[in-house]
Amino acid sequence: xxxxxxxxxxxxxxxxxxxxxxxxxxxxxxxxxxxxxxxxxxxxxxxxxxxxxxxxxxxxxxxxxxxxxxxxxxxxxxxxxxxxxxxxxxxxxxxxxxxxxxxxxxxxxxxxxxxxxxxxxxxxxxxxxxxxxxxxxxxxxxxxxxxxxxxxxxxxxxxxxxxxxxxxxxxxxxxxxxxxxxxxxxxxxxxxxxxxxxxxxxxxxxxxxxxxxxxxxxxxxxxxxxx
Numbered sequence: 415x416x417x418x419x420x421x422x423x424x425x426x427x428x429x430x431x432x433x434x435x436x437x438x439x440x441x442x443x444x445x446x447x448x449x450x451x452x453x454x455x456x457x458x459x460x461x462x463x464x465x466x467x468x469x470x471x472x473x474x475x476x477x478x479x480x481x482x483x484x485x486x487x488x489x490x491x492x493x494x495x496x497x498x499x500x501x502x503x504x505x506x507x508x509x510x511x512x513x514x515x516x517x518x519x520x521x522x523x524x525x526x527x528x529x530x531x532x533x534x535x536x537x538x539x540x541x542x543x544x545x546x547x548x549x550x551x552x553x554x555x556x557x558x559x560x561x562x563x564x565x566x567x568x569x570x571x572x573x574x575x576x577x578x579x580x581x582x583x584x585x586x587x588x589x590x591x592x593x594x595x596x597x598x599x600x601x602x603x604x605x606x607x608x609x610x611x612x613x614x615x616x617x618x619x620x621x622x623x624x625x626x627x628x629x630x631x632x633x634x635x636x637x638x639x640x641x
Contacts, residue, residue: 415439415440415441416436416443416462417430417440419444420445420447421445421446421455427444441461443458443461450558452563455564456554459549459552459554467546469491469543470543470544470546470549471484473499473540474540479637482581483541483585486582487543488543490543491602491638493578494579495545495547495572495578496542496543496576496577496579497542497579498580498583499536499574499582500539500582500584501519501611502520502536503583505538506585507512507586508586509586509587509588510587519538521640524536524606526538526570528605529608530608531573531629532569533546534579536581538565538566539565540565547571551577551620551622552568552572552575553620557571559607561603562604563607566608567607567611570618571618571620574594
């Protein structure tokens with residue numbers, strides 16, 4: 415498990431270091447300043463690739479992404495290149511959200527799906543499992559988005575690259591402490607990114623020539639929703 419810490423002022427980095435000294439399963443990647451969520455994801459992906467891992471899971475550390483949902487994502491990754499923990503398919507849901515946040519989340523996913531032709535129903539989920547081969551196709555240097563825009567950009571790149579994608583239902587409880595980083599700038603960034611991708615003003619973040627989109631379903635036994 416890797417914790418990426420952007421110089422958190424609340425002592426997160428120090429606590430992670432203390433835990434890492436107690437267990438060899440934990441690593442901490444420190445960055446000296448807050449460089450954005452998207453670049454933190456990319457840094458974690460690069461670390462995983464350098465260490466030779468075969469599957470990589472991205473998730474939040476505030477327990478909104480529940481550890482008990484991990485087995486379902488890993489099982490679906492046996493036949494899918496990218497697995498998304500989805501709040502928007504049967505069995506998935508968010509708990510403790512305001513009506514406005516539900517509208518923003520579902521509306522943002524619908525907007526991205528319609529404009530970009532994305533097959534996944536939860537386009538902004540940050541709970542994902544990637545096969546190593548999928549991450550090796552992505553151009554991590556090209557991805558500069560943060561917030562929800564990062565998830566949309568990665569989903570678009572995976573779709574254009576023809577990767578096999580699946581969704582598994584997750585329960586997303588709202589954080590017990592702290593505040594969401596959602597603000598109008600994040601919404602504007604995601605909205606404008608979709609337009610730029612649709613108009614070709616920003617290329618898909620994949621290495622090499624873009625392949626024809628190809629989406630395949632996972633097996634029913636894995637309880638994954640094909641996209």
